Amino acid sequence: MDQAAGSTPDARSLPVCYRHPDRETGIRCTRCERPICPECMVSASVGFQCPECVRAGSGTGHTPAATRPRTLAGGTLTADPRLATKILIGVNLAAFLVQQSVGDRFTNRFLLFGGPAHAAYLTGLQGVADGQYYRLLTAMFLHSGYIHILFNMVSLWWIGGPLEAALGRARYLALYFVSGLAGSALTYLLAAPNQPSLGASGAIYGLFAATAVLMRRLNYDLRPVVALLVINLIITFGVPHIAWQAHVGGLVAGAVTGYAMVHAPRRNRALVQYGTCAVVLAVVVVLTLVRTAQLT
Structure with a gap:
């Protein structure tokens, strides 16, 4: 997906992921606009979202399979991504x-x-x-x-x-x-x-x-x-x-x-x-x- 509108990453001044401060990134959550790295980004209908926004959006109930959060490539998010x-x-x-x-x-x-x-x-x-x-x-x-x-x-x-x-x-x-x-x-x-x-x-x-x-x-x-x-x-x-x-x-x-x-x-x-x-x-x-x- 495309990065957040209006942002062009500069390799010399990239922000860092809000969950992994040692990782620079040019991608931001489309809902809260916090910077997120590939490990944190969740594929959404438009752009990417951070894990917190995904959890807030899905609530505490069961998420239908068709709308479950996905990785950048469409894979299923897992508890241990490694x-x-x-x-x-x-x-x-x-x-x-x-x-x-x-x-x-x-x-x-x-x-x-x-x-x-x-x-x-x-x-x-x-x-x-x-x-x-x-x-x-x-x-x-x-x-x-x-x-x-x-x-x-x-x-x-x-x-x-x-x-x-x-x-x-x-x-x-x-x-x-x-x-x-x-x-x-x-x-x-x-x-x-x-x-x-x-x-x-x-x-x-x-x-x-x-x-x-x-x-x-x-x-x-x-x-x-x-x-x-x-x-x-x-x-x-x-x-x-x-x-x-x-x-x-x-x-x-x-x-x-x-x-x-x-x-x-x-x-x-x-x-x-x-x-x-x-x-x-x-x-x-x-x-x-x-x-x-x-x-x-």
Whole structure:
């Protein structure tokens, strides 16, 4: 939605959210005109409202489903707007602990390109080309070391939390998994079949792209997120042994899906949002089938 009439945010003098004083914002509640950040804004018939105005407007009775307060992207407001992010971090950490406990026997079974299941009997590598399509998903939850998972989980918390609050839980999870799968598919298509690939970076780059789209939608200053993204891309292409394909695949999928999430018209909004996810997943399937045909 458009920001409050007559206000043009200035990156040098933005007000701060009345509930989160550390967050600058160019959006105000359309009822009380208090500044609100993406985590606090609730989609209304015109513009956005703050949580207090929403509660005051709905009273103490039950709110009909059609008029319940929604996030910017049309998602349902929840008591803990970062719950999905916390769960994703927990799953990643749990998988990493299993990796550290079990070792390569576990990791090779679930990363994108794995070693042979029984090295004494097999010499070839096993992977998606052998019908193990689950690796496109499981590889997203494995990491190569402490620095790898630390960097990814800090990024996931820093970027994912506010994005989940702005999109809503279901749309946020759809964005995360679509971006991660797109990163896996592009890696599978372009990388050598004996090059191990694992990590949540593809999904996180998708969140980066969606955050940039969201900030542009809200007329925020894009320079910080663009600078951070440029630094990460320099690292991606400048440091050896980084699967740049996963980063690029996640980035493109995140930009496309994120645009659909925050720019979909109110009419048929869910159809546009999830339809875009379905199209991206269809591309993932096509890339996977093409590469499998090349390798078999």
